[in-house]
Amino acid sequence: MSAGWTWRYDRYDPEREPLVEALCTLGNGRFATRGSAPECTAGTTHYPGTYLAGCYDRLTSTVAGQQVENEDLVNLPNWTLLRYRCLPDDGPPGDWLTPEAEELRRYEVHLDLRAGVLARRLFYEDARGRGLRVSHVRVVHMGDPGVAAQRTLFRAYGWKGAVEVRSVLDGDVTNGGVERYRHLDGRHLGGHRTGFDSGGVAWISCRTVDPGIRIAMAVRTVTRPARPARETADSLGTVQTYRLPVVPRRSATVVKTLVLRTSTDRPAADPLTAATDLITRAPAFPRLLSAHTAAWQRVWEQGELHVPGEAGRILRLHVFHLLQTLSPHTADLDVGVPARGLHGEAYRGHVFWDELFVLPYLDLHFPEVARALLMYRYRRLPAAREAARRAGHEGAMYPWQSASSGREETQALHLNPRSGRWLPDHSRLQRHVGSAVAFNVWRYAQATGDRGFLHSEGAEILLEVARHWAGAAVYDPALRRYRIRGVVGPDEYHDAYPDAAAPGIDDNAYTNATAAWVLARGLDVLGELPGARRSELSERLSLDDGELARWEDVSRRLYVPFHQGVVSQFEGYGDLAELDWEAYRTRYGDIRRLDRILEAEGDTVNRYQASKQADTLMLGYLFRPEELNGLFGRLGYALDDETWRATVSYYLRRTSHGSTLSSLVHGWVLARQRGADAWRYCEEALLADVADVQGGTTGEGIHLGAMAGTIDLVERGITGLDTVPGGLRVAPVALAEIPRFTFTLCCGRHRGVRLRMLPGRFAIRVPASPEGPLTVERPGGGRSTVEPGQERWFRR
Numbered sequence: 001m002s003a004g005w006t007w008r009y010d011r012y013d014p015e016r017e018p019l020v021e022a023l024c025t026l027g028n029g030r031f032a033t034r035g036s037a038p039e040c041t042a043g044t045t046h047y048p049g050t051y052l053a054g055c056y057d058r059l060t061s062t063v064a065g066q067q068v069e070n071e072d073l074v075n076l077p078n079w080t081l082l083r084y085r086c087l088p089d090d091g092p093p094g095d096w097l098t099p100e101a102e103e104l105r106r107y108e109v110h111l112d113l114r115a116g117v118l119a120r121r122l123f124y125e126d127a128r129g130r131g132l133r134v135s136h137v138r139v140v141h142m143g144d145p146g147v148a149a150q151r152t153l154f155r156a157y158g159w160k161g162a163v164e165v166r167s168v169l170d171g172d173v174t175n176g177g178v179e180r181y182r183h184l185d186g187r188h189l190g191g192h193r194t195g196f197d198s199g200g201v202a203w204i205s206c207r208t209v210d211p212g213i214r215i216a217m218a219v220r221t222v223t224r225p226a227r228p229a230r231e232t233a234d235s236l237g238t239v240q241t242y243r244l245p246v247v248p249r250r251s252a253t254v255v256k257t258l259v260l261r262t263s264t265d266r267p268a269a270d271p272l273t274a275a276t277d278l279i280t281r282a283p284a285f286p287r288l289l290s291a292h293t294a295a296w297q298r299v300w301e302q303g304e305l306h307v308p309g310e311a312g313r314i315l316r317l318h319v320f321h322l323l324q325t326l327s328p329h330t331a332d333l334d335v336g337v338p339a340r341g342l343h344g345e346a347y348r349g350h351v352f353w354d355e356l357f358v359l360p361y362l363d364l365h366f367p368e369v370a371r372a373l374l375m376y377r378y379r380r381l382p383a384a385r386e387a388a389r390r391a392g393h394e395g396a397m398y399p400w401q402s403a404s405s406g407r408e409e410t411q412a413l414h415l416n417p418r419s420g421r422w423l424p425d426h427s428r429l430q431r432h433v434g435s436a437v438a439f440n441v442w443r444y445a446q447a448t449g450d451r452g453f454l455h456s457e458g459a460e461i462l463l464e465v466a467r468h469w470a471g472a473a474v475y476d477p478a479l480r481r482y483r484i485r486g487v488v489g490p491d492e493y494h495d496a497y498p499d500a501a502a503p504g505i506d507d508n509a510y511t512n513a514t515a516a517w518v519l520a521r522g523l524d525v526l527g528e529l530p531g532a533r534r535s536e537l538s539e540r541l542s543l544d545d546g547e548l549a550r551w552e553d554v555s556r557r558l559y560v561p562f563h564q565g566v567v568s569q570f571e572g573y574g575d576l577a578e579l580d581w582e583a584y585r586t587r588y589g590d591i592r593r594l595d596r597i598l599e600a601e602g603d604t605v606n607r608y609q610a611s612k613q614a615d616t617l618m619l620g621y622l623f624r625p626e627e628l629n630g631l632f633g634r635l636g637y638a639l640d641d642e643t644w645r646a647t648v649s650y651y652l653r654r655t656s657h658g659s660t661l662s663s664l665v666h667g668w669v670l671a672r673q674r675g676a677d678a679w680r681y682c683e684e685a686l687l688a689d690v691a692d693v694q695g696g697t698t699g700e701g702i703h704l705g706a707m708a709g710t711i712d713l714v715e716r717g718i719t720g721l722d723t724v725p726g727g728l729r730v731a732p733v734a735l736a737e738i739p740r741f742t743f744t745l746c747c748g749r750h751r752g753v754r755l756r757m758l759p760g761r762f763a764i765r766v767p768a769s770p771e772g773p774l775t776v777e778r779p780g781g782g783r784s785t786v787e788p789g790q791e792r793w794f795r796r
C-alpha cells in the first residue's frame with residue numbers, strides 16, 4: 001500500500017478519537033459509517049454514527065423557554081458493534097476488551113484510500129503475558145450502495161481457550177454527537193422491531209418520527225470456525241453470542257455483513273422484507289471486498305487528482321471524502337450537498353451554500369452527479385417560491401439551510417457555548433444563497449455544455465432567482481440606485497447595525513454584485529432559449545417585457561458601497577469601530593470565533609470592523625479579475641487593480657477566519673493576484689480538517705466545502721482552467737509549492753481528458769474517440785487543437 005494512498009494513526013489517543021472517526025468515515029454516497037472502534041458504544045470519546053443521505057427527521061424541543069423545531073440527519077442503528085473477551089482454559093474469563101483496557105499494548109488505524117478499506121489493529125496483553133491480536137477490516141460498498149461489511153480476526157498468543165464474541169445490532173441510538181445540541185431532542189427513531197432469521201441473520205426495523213421513513217437493517221454474522229450463536233433480542237436491538245475456540249497460530253474470524261433498506265428506496269418494497277431477502281444473497285467477504293475495490297478503482301479513474309508529496313496525500317484524502325459523500329450513486333438520489341459530509345451531526349446534516357465550492361470538481365469529473373445536485377434545488381423551487389411569497393417578494397428565495405423539504409431549516413436560536421446563552425440566529429438572512437444556486441446552474445452548463453439542462457430546469461431556477469432580486473431591490477432616489485436591505489452577508493458576524501432594533505445590514509457588496517450578475521445571466525439565458533421554449537417559459541412564469549426592462553435596469557444600477565478607496569463589505573462598514581486585534585489575540589489566543597468571545601464579554605461583534613470569513617473577497621473567488629472588472633463596469637463602477645488590491649489587504653487585516661472556507665478563499669484570491677501570502681492560506685485550508693484547525697469541530701463532521709475547495713484550487717485555480725465551446729482555456733498561475741500535478745476531466749463529449757502540469761509547461765491528452773478535436777486556448781490568446789488519441793505540450 002503506497003504511503004500516498006494511506007491515512008494512519010498509530011496509537012490510541014482518546015482525545016483524538018472523534019477526529020479519527022470523522023476522517024476514517026467510510027461511505028458510498030448513499031450512506032456512511034463513522035470510522036469508530038467496533039468495540040465501543042456512543043459516549044464522549046466514541047461516536048459510532050451511520051447516516052443515510054437525505055434521511056432527515058423533524059422534532060420539536062424546548063430550549064431557553066422556547067419551542068424550537070429541528071430537522072436532523074438521522075443517526076441510524078449501529079451495525080458495527082462487536083464485543084469480545086478472552087475465556088482462557090486455565091483461568092477465569094477476562095473483562096470485555098475495548099481500547100480503554102489496561103491490557104492494550106498496540107493500536108493502529110489504517111485507511112486505504114485506493115481501496116476504501118478501514119483497518120484497525122489492536123493488541124492486548126495481560127499481566128501473565130497472554131496476548132490477543134484483533135484486526136478489524138471494514139468497507140462500505142462502493143459498488144452496491146446498500147451493503148457494508150466488517151471482518152474481525154482474533155489470534156491468541158501464549159494461551160488457548162476461547163474468545164467470547166457478541167455481535168450486536170444496536171437500535172438504542174440517538175442524535176447525540178454534538179455537545180452544543182444536547183438540549184435538543186435527539187430521539188429520531190421509534191417503532192423498533194427486532195428478530196432473527198436463519199443463517200445468522202439478525203434484523204432491526206424502525207421508523208423516523210416525522211416523516212416516518214421506514215428503515216430496516218439486516219446483519220448476517222458468520223464465524224470461522226463456524227459456531228452456533230446464542231441469540232437474544234430486546235425491543236431495541238439484537239445480540240448474537242459466539243464462543244470461538246482459539247489456539248496459538250490459528251485465528252478465528254467474525255464477519256458482519258449489513259444490508260440497509262428504507263421506504264425511500266426505489267423500486268419500492270417493504271424495507272424489512274427487502275433487507276432480509278438481500279442479505280441471504282450478499283456474497284462472502286472476499287468476493288464482496290474485491291467487488292468493492294473494483295468499484296473504487298473505477299471511481300478513482302474518473303475522480304483522481306495526483307499531486308506529489310504531502311499536499312497531494314491530503315488532497316487525495318479530500319477527494320476520497322468528497323466521493324464518499326457524493327458518489328456516482330448520488331446521481332440516483334434526491335439529495336443536496338451536506339456541509340459536513342455524511343461524517344457527523346454538525347449543522348444537522350443541512351445543505352448551505354457550500355455546494356458553490358463542491359460543484360466545480362463534480363462538473364469536471366462527475367457531471368451526472370453535479371446535475372443531480374442541481375435537481376435537488378430544482379425540486380425545491382416551489383418551496384423557494386413559497387418562501388419568497390411569504391416574505392412579500394416574488395421569484396424564488398432559497399433557504400440558508402435546506403434539508404428534506406426545501407423550507408428554511410436554520411435554527412431560530414443558537415447556543416454560545418462560551419457564555420451559555422441562547423441567542424437569536426439571524427443567519428437565515430443570508431439571501432446570497434440563491435445567487436450561489438443560480439451561479440452553480442450557469443457554471444455547470446458552461447463546464448459541461450449541457451444546454452438541455454440550462455434551457456429547462458436550469459433556466460427556471462435562474463429566472464426565478466433573478467426575479468427575486470429584481471423585486472427585493474428598492475430604488476433609492478437619493479442614491480439614484482437600487483438597494484438590497486436587511487440581509488446578512490457571507491461574513492455572518494454582522495447580522496445587524498449596532499443598537500438597531502431589527503436584524504440585517506444593507507447593501508452587502510457581495511450580495512448586490514452577485515444579484516446583478518444573476519440578473520444579467522437571467523437575461524442572457526432568456527436570450528439564448530429557442531423561441532418556443534422562451535415563449536412557453538415566459539408564459540408560465542408570466543414574464544413580460546416590462547419586468548425584463550426592470551431586470552436590465554436593476555442589473556446596471558444596484559448599489560455597491562465604497563469607503564477609503566475600498567469596496568465596503570456593506571453600507572456603513574467603514575464607520576464601525578476598529579478592533580484591537582493584538583489585544584484580543586494576546587488575551588484569548590485563538591480568536592477565530594470572535595463573535596462568541598465578544599458576546600460572552602457582554603459586547604457584540606456588530607460594533608467592529610471584524611469579519612468571520614471572506615465576504616467582499618468572495619467576489620475575487622467567483623470571478624477572475626477581468627470578469628470582476630466587467631461586472632463592476634456594468635454597474636457603472638471602476639474597479640481597477642489597485643482598488644481591488646487595496647480591498648484585499650483591507651479585509652485580510654480584519655478577518656478572524658472563523659470558518660474553514662475563509663482561508664481557502666483567501667488562498668485563491670491571493671494566488672490569483674500572485675500575492676506573497678497565498679501559500680500560507682492554501683496550506684491552512686489543506687490542514688483545516690486533518691489538523692482540526694477550528695479546534696475540535698472536525699470530529700463533528702468534515703468541512704466538505706473547504707475540502708472540495710482545495711481540490712478545485714489546484715484543478716481550476718492554479719491552471720486557470722475554464723471550459724469554452726469545443727474545449728478548454730488554460731491560463732496557469734504559479735503556486736511554487738504545487739509545481740506539478742495531473743488530473744483527468746470531462747470536457748463536453750470528451751471523457752478522460754488528461755491535464756499534466758509541470759514547471760514551465762503543461763500537456764493535454766485527449767483519449768481516442770470518434771469525437772472531433774479539442775480546442776485549447778492559451779494565455780496570450782493562442783489557440784490550438786488536440787486530436788483524439790493525441791497528447792500535446794504547451795508552454796505555461
Ligand code: BGC
Nearest residue numbers: 339352353354492659661705
Ligand atoms: C460558514 C458558512 C458555511 C457553513 C456550513 C459556517 O460556519 O460561516 O459560510 O456555509 O458554516 O459549512
